[in-house]
Amino acid sequence: MAVQDEQKVSFQIEGRSYQGIREESLLGALRRYGYEVPSLCYHEAVSPYGACRLCLVEVQKGKRRKLTTSCNYPVLEGIEVFLDTEKVVSTRKMVLQLLLAQAPEARSVRELAEEYGVTDTPFKKDEGNACISCGLCARVCKEIVGADAIGFAGRGLGKRMVSPYDETNQACIGCAACVVVCPTDCIGLKEENGIRSIERWHRDLPMKNCKVCERPFAPTFQLNHFADQIGVEKSHFDTCPNCR
Amino acid sequence: MDSQKLETILDKHDRQPAALLAILQDIQEEENYLPKEDVQQVAKALSISLARVYSLATFFSSFSLEPRGKHICTVCMGTACHVRGAPKLVDHIRREFDVPETGTTKDLNLTLETVNCVGACALGPLLILDQEYHSNMTPAKLDRVLKPIKQD
Structure with missing residues (x-):
């Protein structure tokens, strides 16, 4: 996509000058220019949410310098960005301690924490939990899949990602995009005896067998939904992607 | 509905x-x-x-997804009410009406809720019964206020 000149802005990262697109995600720009910034809840395909608080940077805008999450900070003319300053690193360590307490079962959190030398947390652990309540699954479900089948329930400490009423929601097409995108692998997918189960959303859907290789490849419900969406015959999805 | x-x-x-x-x-x-x-x-x-x-x-905690009682009793648990004995009121009501964890009695007569401050700290401990405010509550006063509801 060609970017019009008036949308381009110049800004600085660690003292170097760069051109960015006005109001794009700062984290997206940082990664495009090869800077490494950790994050769990960011995905370039969906809107940023600033939930995991790991993509912290310091941004100087005029005279003010502040700590901010870069995923939901817009690239603006003249800003100066500083990565891994003492303040950023110490705050990020604290965030990791909090995430360790919130989701002690999350391997990705433990690994990232270890990189920063954080091995334990002084906060009370939510034992057995692997979900960091970042909402990436729900954003993908809404913005990409268009199903909008899951969402947060409650708030504060009791905030949980659930399907409404914590029961089967007919809006869920069983595509498992949530499972793929989850940064802590906490949703879980099972495919057994031709049934795809996403236990967390209480969704069990029979799968269609490929006409050619006869192996089950996707839930019939999902394939019919896609066929309706793009306006093709249901038989369009009789064969799996490998045999097509 | x-x-x-x-x-x-x-x-x-x-x-x-x-x-x-x-x-x-x-x-x-x-x-x-x-x-x-x-x-x-x-x-x-x-x-x-x-x-x-x-x-x-x-x-929003003001919404309930479970049926609530005919009468709704809200006890203020803000700092001022708390130090003046609001927890005692809650204990008292729980005992008197046999209120389970969900806050609503089995016969759907009473729902007991707590809030963190209703902004009338000088009048604490406060109790709001069916939208009527009762100030300077004590367990003894409580019995008088709740009597009609118990008979309901």
């Missing part, structure tokens, strides 16, 4: 998705809680996903 009533509420708000919160409040006003069928119906009528309506309904 019968569908006629729900239609009236929806029409009152022009079926605007932006009025979702007001619609839920109106339903709760009528039913004392948010029945699942109505929540589903509202989502459908406003073309909002059930997940979003459910998120909103669970976000």
